[in-house]
Amino acid sequence: xxxxxxxxxxxxxxxxxxxxxxxxxxxxxxxxxxxxxxxxxxxxxxxxxxxxxxxxxxxxxxxxxxxxxxxxxxxxxxxxxxxxxxxxxxxxxxxxxxxxxxxxxxxxxxxxxxxxxxxxxxxxxxxxxxxxxxxxxxxxxxxxxxxxxxxxxxxxxxxxxxxxxxxxxxxxxxxxxxxxxxxxxxxxxxxxxxxxxxxxxxxxxxxxxxxxxxxxxxxxxxxxxxxxxxxxxxxxxxxxxxxxxxxxxxxxxxxxxxxxxxxxxxxxxxxxxxxxxxxxxxxxxxxxxxxxxxxxxxxxxxxxxxxxxxxxxxxxxxxxxxxxxxxxxxxxxxxxxxxxxxxxxxxxxxxxxxxxxxxxxxxxxxxxxxxxxxxxxxxxxxxxxxxxxxxxxxxxxxxxxxxxxx
Numbered sequence: 001x002x003x004x005x006x007x008x009x010x011x012x013x014x015x016x017x018x019x020x021x022x023x024x025x026x027x028x029x030x031x032x033x034x035x036x037x038x039x040x041x042x043x044x045x046x047x048x049x050x051x052x053x054x055x056x057x058x059x060x061x062x063x064x065x066x067x068x069x070x071x072x073x074x075x076x077x078x079x080x081x082x083x084x085x086x087x088x089x090x091x092x093x094x095x096x097x098x099x100x101x102x103x104x105x106x107x108x109x110x111x112x113x114x115x116x117x118x119x120x121x122x123x124x125x126x127x128x129x130x131x132x133x134x135x136x137x138x139x140x141x142x143x144x145x146x147x148x149x150x151x152x153x154x155x156x157x158x159x160x161x162x163x164x165x166x167x168x169x170x171x172x173x174x175x176x177x178x179x180x181x182x183x184x185x186x187x188x189x190x191x192x193x194x195x196x197x198x199x200x201x202x203x204x205x206x207x208x209x210x211x212x213x214x215x216x217x218x219x220x221x222x223x224x225x226x227x228x229x230x231x232x233x234x235x236x237x238x239x240x241x242x243x244x245x246x247x248x249x250x251x252x253x254x255x256x257x258x259x260x261x262x263x264x265x266x267x268x269x270x271x272x273x274x275x276x277x278x279x280x281x282x283x284x285x286x287x288x289x290x291x292x293x294x295x296x297x298x299x300x301x302x303x304x305x306x307x308x309x310x311x312x313x314x315x316x317x318x319x320x321x322x323x324x325x326x327x328x329x330x331x332x333x334x335x336x337x338x339x340x341x342x343x344x345x346x347x348x349x350x351x352x353x354x355x356x357x358x359x360x361x362x363x364x365x366x367x368x369x370x371x372x373x374x375x376x377x378x379x380x381x382x383x384x385x386x387x388x389x390x391x392x393x394x395x396x397x398x399x400x401x402x403x404x405x406x
Contacts, residue, residue, distance in 0.1 A: 046085075052076075053073050053076040053077075053086065054073060054086060055070040055071060055072065055073065055086050055087075055088060055089065056070060056071055056073070056153060056154075056157075057069065057070045057071065058071075058149070058154060061142075066091065066093065066094040067091060067092050067093065067094075067193070068090075068091065069088065069089060069090045069091075069136065069138075069158060070088055070089045071088050071153045071154055071157030071158060072086055072087060072088040072153065072157040072158070072159060072160050073086055073153050073157070073290075074152050074153055074156060074157050074159075074283070074285045074305065075151070075152050075153055075285050075286055075288050075290045075291045076291075077285070078303070078342070079333055079342055080131070080161055080305075080333050080334060080339065080340050080341065080342050081131070081161060081162060081163065081215065082160035082161050082162055083215070084162070084214060084215050084217065084220055084223070085220075086160075087134075087160035087162065087214075087220075087222075087223060088136070088157055088158050088159065088160055089222045089223075090136055090158065090236065090237075091191070091193075091222070092191070092193035092195055093191045093192030093193030093194075093195075094191070094192060095191075095221050095222050096189075096190055096191035096192070096221070096241075096242045097221055098190060098221075098225060098226060098242055100119045100225070100226040101118075101119075103118070103119055103190065103226050103227070103242075103244070104116050104117065104118060104244065105117045105118075105122065105172075105210070105227060105243060105244060105245070105246070106244065106245045106246070107172060107173065107175075107176040107246050107248070108176075108245075108246075108247055108248070109182070109185075109186075109246075109247040109248035109249050110178065110179040110181055110182035110248040110249060110250065111173075111176040111177050111178060111179060111182065111248050112176065112177030112178075112179065113176050113177055114176065115175060115176045117172070119212065119226050119227065122166075122167060122172070122210055122212065122227065123167075123212065125167035125168075125171045125172065126167060126168070126171065127165060127166065127167055128165075128166070128167070128168065128209070129163055129164070129165050130163065130164055130209065130230075130232070130336070131161065131162070131163045131164075131334070131336045131339045132161070132162075132164060132230060132232045132233070132336070132338050132339055133159055133160070133161040133278075133307045133338065133339055133340045134159065134160055134161075134162075134230075134236045134239055135158060135159040135235070135236055135278050135281075135307070136158035136159070136235070136236040136237070137235035137236065137237060137262055137275075137278070137383075137384035137385055138158060138383050138384055139156060139157075139158035139159055139386070140155055140156055140281075140386040140387070140388070140390075141382075141383040141384060141386055142154075142155070143155055143371075143386060143388070143390075144375075144380050144381075144382060144383070144386055145380045146404050147391075147401075147402040147403050147404045148402070149402065150289045150401060150402045151288065151289045151290045151402075152283055152284075152285050152288040152289070152290065152390075153290060155283070155390065155402065156283045156390070158236070159305075159307070159340070161305075161307075161339055161340040162214045162215050163214065163215055163216070164209060164211040164213070164214055164230050165211060165212065165213035165214070165216070166209040166210050166211035166212055166213070166230065167209065167210055168208070168209060168210075169204050169205070169208040169209060169210055169229070170204070170205045170208075172210060172246075173185075173204065173205070173246075173248070176248075178201070178248055179248070181250045182201060182248040182249065182250065183200070183201050183249075183250050183251070184198050184199065184200055184201060184248070184249050184250065184251055184252050184253075185198070185199050185201060185204050185246050185247060185248050185249070186198055186199075186245075186246070186247040186249060186253050186255075187199060187229050187238075187240040187243060187245070187246055188240065188243075188244055188245040188246070188247075189224075189240045189241050189242045189243060189244065190242035190243070190244035191241065191242050195237075195240055195241070195257065196240070196253065196255045196257070197237060197238045197240060197255060197257055197258060198252035198253045198254070198255060198258055199231065199238060200252075201248075203231065203234070203276075207232050208229065208230060208231050208232070209229070209230035209232075210227055210228075210229060210230070210243065211224075211227070211228050211229075211230045212226055212227055223241065224239075224240075224241030224242050224243065225242070226242075227242070227243040227244075228240065228241045228242070228243055229241075229243050231276075232309075232337075232338040233277055233278060233308075233309030233310065233311075233337075233338040234276040234277055234278065234309060235262065235275075235276055235277075235278060235384070235385075237257055237261075237262050238276065252274075258273060258274065259273070262384060263275070263384075264378065264382045264383075264384050264385060265379075265381040265382050265383075266378065266379060266381070266382075267378075267379035267381065275384070275385055277309040277310065278307070278308070278309035278385070278387075279308070279309065279310075279366065279368075279385060279387040280306075280307075280308035280309075280310065280313075280360050280361065280362045280366040280367065280368050280387060281306070281307060281308070281360060281368055281387040282304060282305060282306035282307070282313075282316055282343070282358040282359065282360035282368055283304050283305060283358060283390045284302060284303070284304035284318070284356050284357070284358050284390070284392060285303060285304045285305060286301070286302070286303050286304075287300075287302065287354075287356065287392065287394055287398070287400045288392050288400055289392065289400050289401055289402055291400075292394070292398045292399050292400045293349065293394060293398030293400070294398055295398075296351070296398070297349055297350055297351045298348060298349065299346070299347075299348060299349075300346070300347050300348070300349040301344060301345075301346055302318060302320075302329075302344065302345040302346075302347060302356065303342065303343065303344045303345075304316075304318075304329075304342075304343055304358050305340045305341065305342060305343070306331075306340065306341045306343055306358065306360035307338075307339065307340040307341065307360075308338070308360070308362035308363075308364075308366065309338060310362050310363070310364040310366055311337045311338065311362055311363045311364055312335050312336070312337050312339075312341070312362065312363045313331065313335070313341040313360055313361070313362055313363075314361055314362060314363045315328065315331075315360070315361040316328070316329040316331060316341070316343040316358055316359070316360050316361075317329065317358070317359045318343075318345045318356070318357070318358050318359075319355070319356070319357040319358075319359070320347065320354045320355065320356060321354075321355055322355030322357065322391060322405040323355075323357050323370070323389070323405060326359065327345065329343040329344060329345045329358070330343060330344045330345065330346075331343050332344060343358070351396055352396065353393065353394060353395055353396060354392075354393070354394040355391055355392075355393055355394075355403070355405055356391065356392040356393075356394060357389050357390065357391050357392075357405070358389070358390070359389055368387055368388075368389055369387070369388060369389070370388060370389050370406050371388035371389060371404070371406040372406035373388075374386070374387070374388045375388075375406075388406075389406075390402075391403050391404065391405040
């Protein structure tokens with residue numbers, strides 16, 4: 001195999017050798033003093049030694065943080081669930097701080113009976129729990145023309161994956177009664193930007209949810225508390241936060257976010273629109289520029305995430321030589337439809353440079369393209385829906401950089 005590494009078994013890499021073994025003999029403070037008691041931390045928080053694991057932003061990306069984005073620290077996470085405190089943010093009018101007792105959801109338009117629901121009313125419908133990814137359509141958008149941001153948090157961090165608790169949108173719509181010519185709905189948020197998107201009725205009645213909890217607790221304010229729309233597998237801009245109004249109509253509304261924004265500019269000047277579904281995609285999260293290899297030669301774990309708006313991930317391949325050779329990665333953990341999947345490849349690194357890539361395939365047979373293949377169809381003028389294969393270069397000293405191998 002090319003590239004300076006070979007697959008290893010669980011016990012073939014030799015015994016681990018930690019630097020400074022004598023530390024185990026030293027008497028540490030935590031062994032000699034009593035710690036905080038029960039109730040001292042009524043809402044738990046991470047260890048102070050993990051305070052670097054936070055959302056981060058790119059200051060020059062937008063003119064004002066009120067309408068901007070922060071990025072999930074993908075390189076610091078494992079498994080498939082994103083902790084609530086580090087789920088990326090995308091706001092168009094800042095975070096709405098809403099009193100749930102004063103919040104209402106209105107259903108009107110082409111319905112038999114216009115209705116207004118309180119939060120408690122919504123909670124009385126049959127509940128369900130589902131794990132889904134939410135990805136901004138602009139995730140990886142800055143990489144269209146070539147390698148730019150040196151960190152997976154910034155190239156791919158506009159995504160998170162959580163368990164939502166809520167009710168089917170279908171139940172609420174059926175309560176109001178959809179008229180025969182009701183083919184679309186308009187969802188509106190309760191923030192200062194009044195974010196609105198048109199959604200076809202087929203999707204609304206299929207798998208959309210109105211969520212009020214994520215990962216078991218109430219939605220965080222930055223994630224739409226007290227109610228948000230869940231639109232599995234489709235671009236995050238449609239997952240309306242602070243959901244306050246749903247209007248049923250007979251055609252799309254052609255709002256700002258589906259005409260001048262969230263459309264895909266093609267090489268001939270025309271733009272694709274209503275490109276809702278997020279394409280099959282993957283990325284290696286470690287090693288990556290923010291987590292270089294620091295242990296030197298030997299046993300090394302390559303890990304990453306794969307996802308698709310078309311369903312489950314069926315396969316992930318990893319290349320350590322820039323796409324010349326591929327080997328199957330091990331997908332581990334739960335596999336849910338329209339959810340991220342965690343993959344691993346265990347290698348024995350001999351210290352030679354690596355060009356790391358991952359390539360995902362979903363259950364519908366869609367294969368993640370190279371960046372050149374994507375550009376051949378879409379050009380480089382787009383911002384959204386970049387699912388091209390990402391490359392990390394690992395130097396002999398373990399330092400890792402974002403590079404372009406297409």
